[in-house]
Amino acid sequence: MCTVTTAEVLPDPMLTTPMVVMARRQETADTFTIDLAPPGGFPFEPGQFTMLYVYGVGEVPISISGDPARPEVLTHTIRRAGKVTQALAGLKPGDSVGVRGPYGRGWPLEAARDKDVVLVGGGIGVAPLRPALTHIINHRADYRLVSMAIGFRSPKEMLFVDEIRQWRQHFDLDIELTVDAADDTWRGSVGVVTRLIPMLDAGEQAVAMVCGPGVMMTFTARALRDRDFQPENIYVSLERNMKCGIGLCGHCQYGPLFVCTDGPVRQFSEVERLFGIREV
């Protein structure tokens, strides 16, 4: 009798698929977007991430920032932070990168159907929200009032400039933009993103999706609570250093959660307690 073990049948979950860089766009001085060509397509849910492997350098988790309706292109928007993201920044069209995924729990787009939706993104945190907004635009009739508050450090550090301009032209989207600091050539708003929240068009039952650095998410959640948003309707995307991305190594542990499999998107009410703790 022939016995076959599971390990022999299932593909190795740590194996990466090589993908070719089709295009690269510089967004700001330290942030860029790359489009990869996934063989056979790459369906994903907005908010999910992949593990990107630069051969000989290392692997990092990066959220998918492209259009979920176009699985033939896999898009990531990346800010240079250290060794691996620096190597990713050096990739040119025609180069190859290893990809695993998609992984993790995405934004609650199903739970938000027939409700008002508020998206709040700060800095590189706008990238993981972009597929969610694109999905909402593609299925606009499924959602009620939709608004988004976007914050950047300065006009020079704005991502997706042309696309934000297009979003603002949709009569059925309320897109508010602000920067922390600007000179007099900037005609838009100056101030932190939380200052936009009282202005957004949304009822108390709205679902909020928030992405950015921890401090920004904490203050945003507080401002949403001040507007009587239900704590369980506020979702945030968590960030932790990762190794395996599939719940095996424990590297991404955040209190009782593994961010790679239990997240990255969670209800703020579940993680609020952990936000204030230095080491979890």
Add this chain to the structure above:
Amino acid sequence: MPTGDVTRVEHPLLAGLSDEHMTKIAGCAWGDRFEEGEYLFRVGEVANRCFLISAGRLSLELDGGERGIIRIATLQEEDVAGFSWIFPPHRWNWDGRVVEPVEATVLDGEALRALKTKDHDLGYELLLRFSAVISDRLEATRLQLMDVYGDHG
């Protein structure tokens, strides 16, 4: 918003005020409109006005010399521009430049100071409300200083 004298001031800052207090405040208030590029106040000038904004956009800024104009905050609908009228030496610390035509109820700071000295209950109400504005502005400034988009995690 009508310009000229007002009988009531419709602005969140004054929501819930008694009719008696509202009448007193309306006595030192008027509606006005300001065009793009106009300065509502300039740094160093005597601060004897307060603007309760109902439409438009006002930029608070400072001439940073070689750094050019530094924009600190933008105020819009439902915001309040000006609390320097409360505290000596009653001088503006920023320039207030209109970036989108502003409609506002203007309060006469000098008249308000006289009112709050005469009527302590009204003075208390006003200070409570302006303290909330100042505290909000302080929190926003702290967040700006923290550079919240700077780092991961």
